[in-house]
Amino acid sequence: MAGERPAGAPKQVRKSCRKEDCLKVLGRAFDLSPSIMALKDLQRLRYVHVNESFLRVIGYRREEIIGRTAEELGIWSGQSKVIDILLKKDAAKSMEIIFRTRSGEERSGLMSMERMQLDGREYILTVTNDITEQRRLEKELQRLDRLNLVGQLASAFGHEIRNPLQTVRGFLQILQRKAQYRDDDEYFALMISELDRANQIITEYLTLSRKKAxxxxxxxxxxxxxxxxxxxxxxxxxxxxxxxxxxxxxxxxxxxxxxxxxxxxxxxxxxxxxxxxxxxxxxxxxxxxxxxxxxxxxxxxxxxxxxxxxxxxxxxxxxxxxx
Structure with a gap:
């Protein structure tokens, strides 16, 4: 029938907006994104445009960034290796990097980069998610796991140490009663007292009493x-x-x-x-x-x-x- 699309013919999609309008929408998405985003000139690797998240996290003003490279600003020194990848694959995804803010603070990021053309010129679009807090929490969990392991080992050692302490204490009490050691009663009392104190410390640790009365x-x-x-x-x-x-x-x-x-x-x-x-x-x-x-x-x-x-x-x- 007239007007029908032949079988197998590609489906035509009506344009939802004009090119200029689409570029405006994409530009707003770029600027408002919570991710750290930047556009660089591929040839000179200089920043052409950065979004608000970039300025907020890195700490520079826009005029201090545009026209300069990441190396000049001291933000990131590993981009030359990534550029080699981009020249071969056009994209590099989810690379973990360490970048520096204006204050010198080192932060962790997960970066993706893509090579693209605009008006006949080649650019690099970078999108970085700040994962510093995530990495910090992971390290803290690892530390807590190690502390838990150390606590378990110490608990086992504590139980083993208490047994010989009690044995030593018992023999000191036996020797204390012997006639030849009557003049040394003060020393025996001190040794037994210190053993009792050591045993009390171990007991308190094993019971994990956070607030000792x-x-x-x-x-x-x-x-x-x-x-x-x-x-x-x-x-x-x-x-x-x-x-x-x-x-x-x-x-x-x-x-x-x-x-x-x-x-x-x-x-x-x-x-x-x-x-x-x-x-x-x-x-x-x-x-x-x-x-x-x-x-x-x-x-x-x-x-x-x-x-x-x-x-x-x-x-x-x-x-x-x-x-």
Whole structure:
């Protein structure tokens, strides 16, 4: 019949808009796209046009970009390899790149490029999706996975360590009861106390208690130091250092004894590491105004221009005396 399309003939599609109108629509899509988009001259690789997302992410003004290359701006230095691909395939898709913003921040992007012709000239259209946050989240998940693995291993080790600790504690109690060790009862009590503290730390870790309850009671800082004294002296002697105690009379105060013991040990170890052999570290207590003060001081060690320590390691505790 007249007017019918012959079988197999290509279907004619009515144009939906004029060429000028289509170009305007495409231009608006280019400018409004959330992706980082740019148009470059293929011959000179200079930017001809960039969209608002490009300006926002990269941080340059439009007039600072147009007519310059990515290398000149320091944005991206790997485009020469991609150009070689474009000359062969006309397109390169989903390449992961590292680009830099004006501030020098490095960000991750997933870039696609296509070679195209406009008005007889060749250009490169680049579309880049910023995947920096995605990569950061992936790294964070990997870190958490590693931490989870470390936690599982540490938990297993913790259970294994507690058994020999209990064995050692039991034998110390047996030896403590023997007559020949009666004069060393103070040392046995200290060793058992430290084993109990180590076991408590392991228990707290295994139970993953994020918020440990403080155990405050009235106590005397000097008594805490004196209980630790044999252990502190042994630590100092072991590294060929000396320790001195300068304990002035102080009143009882409210404290968590376990935390204070750990704090003293930590500060002592820091001081011993900074000092030269045969130097002296001093643990001093005293009262200033309405406060009880505990301090740890080490000696200067000069080695050429190197000063390993500056005398007073820390004034670590200020306690209000009970009214």
């Amino acid at each position: 403080d155990c405050f009671a009235r106590n005397n800082v000097n008594e805490v130091v004196q209980k630790l004294a044999p252990l502190l002296e042994a630590l100092a002697i072991n590294v060929n250092k000396q320790i001195r105690f300068d304990l002035a009379p102080v009143p009882d105060i409210w404290m968590d004894e376990k935390q204070i013991r750990q704090l003293i040990l930590n500060l002592l170890n820091n001081g011993l590491e900074a000092m030269a052999p045969r130097q002296v570290i001093t643990i001093r207590t005293g009262v200033t105004g309405n406060r009880v003060i505990l301090s740890v001081e080490d000696e200067f060690h000069h080695s050429g221009d190197d000063i390993r320590s500056a005398g007073l390691l820390a004034v670590v505790l200020h306690f209000d005396k009970p009214g």
